[in-house]
Structures are given as C-alpha cells and as structure tokens.
Amino acid sequence: MRFLAINGSARGKKGVTQRMLDAFCGGLINGGAEVETIQVKGLDIAPCRACLHCMHKEPGRCIQRDDMDAVYEQLKAVDALVLGAPVYIDNMSAQLKALLDRCTCAIRPDIEVDDLGRVRHPMTWYLPGDFYLISTCGFPEPVNFEPLIATFRANARNFDCQAKAEMCIPGSIGLQIDPALLEPHLELLAQAGRQAATGDINPALLAAINRPPLSVDQYRELARKYAEIARKKQAK
Numbered sequence: 001m002r003f004l005a006i007n008g009s010a011r012g013k014k015g016v017t018q019r020m021l022d023a024f025c026g027g028l029i030n031g032g033a034e035v036e037t038i039q040v041k042g043l044d045i046a047p048c049r050a051c052l053h054c055m056h057k058e059p060g061r062c063i064q065r066d067d068m069d070a071v072y073e074q075l076k077a078v079d080a081l082v083l084g085a086p087v088y089i090d091n092m093s094a095q096l097k098a099l100l101d102r103c104t105c106a107i108r109p110d111i112e113v114d115d116l117g118r119v120r121h122p123m124t125w126y127l128p129g130d131f132y133l134i135s136t137c138g139f140p141e142p143v144n145f146e147p148l149i150a151t152f153r154a155n156a157r158n159f160d161c162q163a164k165a166e167m168c169i170p171g172s173i174g175l176q177i178d179p180a181l182l183e184p185h186l187e188l189l190a191q192a193g194r195q196a197a198t199g200d201i202n203p204a205l206l207a208a209i210n211r212p213p214l215s216v217d218q219y220r221e222l223a224r225k226y227a228e229i230a231r232k233k234q235a236k
Contacts, residue, residue, distance in 0.1 A: 001197055002034045004074050004128060005082040008096025012041035016136045016172040016182065021084045023186040024134055024167070027193020036074055040095040043067040047098050054105030060124035062105040071099060080130035080164070080196075083152065086172070087137035090147040100155055103127060107158075114160075123160055131156040132196065133166040134189075140171040140212060140219035165201050167192060167209045174214055174222035177229075181213050 005025050009017040025035045044066045053063035062068060075081070085092040092100075107121040114120045133152045137144045145168040156163040167189060169175075175182045188209045192201045214222070 001028075001032075001080060002036075002078040003028055003080045003082055003196075004036050004038065004078040005084065006038045006040060006096070006099070007084040008040045008093050008099070009084060009086050010041060010088070010093050010095055012039050015086065016169075016175050017084045017086045017134070019179075019182060019186060020134050020136065020167070020169065020189055021082070023189035024082065024132075024193040024196075027190035027195075028197045029193075030190070031194035031197025033193075033197035034078075036078065038071065038074065040093070040099060043071075043095070043099075045071075045095070045098050045102065048101040048104055052109075054124075055107065055109040059108065060105060062102060064102075068099070068102045071102075072105075075103070075127050076125060078128050080132065081128040081161075082132045082134060084134050085148060085152070086135055087144055087148050090144070091151055092148060103159065114157075118157075120158070120160075127159045127161055129161055130164045131161050132164050133168070135166070135168045136172040136175070137168070137170050138173045140174065140214065140216050142168065142170055142210065142212060144170060165192070165196070165206055167206065169209065170212050171214050171219050173226050174219040177222040177225050181218075185209060185213050 005021050007018055007021055009015050028035050045068050046064050046066055054061055085096055106123055106125050108124050110122055111119055112122050135148060149166050153163045169185050192205055195201045
C-alpha cells in the first residue's frame, strides 16, 4: 500500500498535528507501507477559480499552474490519503481547503446517481481510494470535531472514495503545555498505522484513540498556564 500524508496545519511541523502524523506514518512504515508526505505550509496553492476550464476545456486539468501540479501527481500515484487537518474555526485550515477544492479538476461535468441514490459527478481521474483523517482541536470536547468530520466524509463521497477512519484527539492547547499527555495516544496511532498498512483499523483501537487524553478540569488548568504564557509575551 502506498500512502500520501498531508499536513494541513498552518503551523507546519511545529504543532500537535505533526506529532500525530509522525506516529501514524511511523506505524504505516513499520507495517510495510510506502509513505510520502506533503507540508501544505509554504506551498503556493491558489484558490479554485470556479472557471470550469477543467470540465469544459481540458478535462481533468486545472488551468492554474502552481504547486498543485506536483500534488496532483502524488495523489494519482498512491492508494490512500491521510489528511492531517487540525480544527480551524470548526473546520479545516484554509490552506488544506484550497488544496482539496483544487481537486475539483478530477470531476467530469456529467451527472449520475450513485449507489446511495444521490446525484454526483463521475470522475475524470481518481484520487486515492481510501481517506483517513487525523485531527486535533484546541478545546477539550470531542463534539468540536463534528463539522470537520462531516466535511471529511462529504469530500470522500464527492471524490468517489471511502472514508476509512477518523482519529481525532481534542485539547491541543493543553497538550502543548504538557506534551507527555499525548504520548499514550501516539502509541495508539502507531498501532493504527501498522493495522492500516495491511487492512482495516480495529474499531476498539479507534475508540481508544478518540478518547480524550485529559479531563476538562485538567485542560482548564493547563489552559490557564497557556494564557499566562501568552500574557507574558504580550507584556514584552
């Protein structure tokens, strides 16, 4: 299996998202999978213009020339896509959203009805068949992931792919103050990667990954320290 892991965090390699991706991808490699990675931070990816050139003029080809050209080639060469998508204002980052929007060029203008009875566009070329979501959010409650998960599943459906697993760990503000709290979940993510390399991730393992690593009270205490650090920086 060949996987492409995309870190959609605007913070790049500095944040909790990268630690989660590193653990999962390490497990993939240990399980025998091939893994490529992309850091969206620093890439030149313009928003989709909705010009429909890719449907009406050159099927499957975006009219814009930027770093998406290389991303398209990577997407076409792998079997599975891992989206590192921290929650930004109840959804994914603008950088990652632009990347996925630009994949509109994979869609044909024709209309058909899918196996769920929903109207869809068929594909000119296919994205990786399996989608995985890895996410964190600033607040401690898992409910904060619901809008992002809905978007993730809709994107998979729109591109005729399968949403295989969502691995979402809340409380990143607290986890940045006390990074050790994330360590047990990183081991679980590594286990999930090893399983995903050759098959499906065990549902019990997914449930363990998605269990918050700290209580609301723990989070509030760590968030207080976070706010103190921020105030000291403001005072300089």
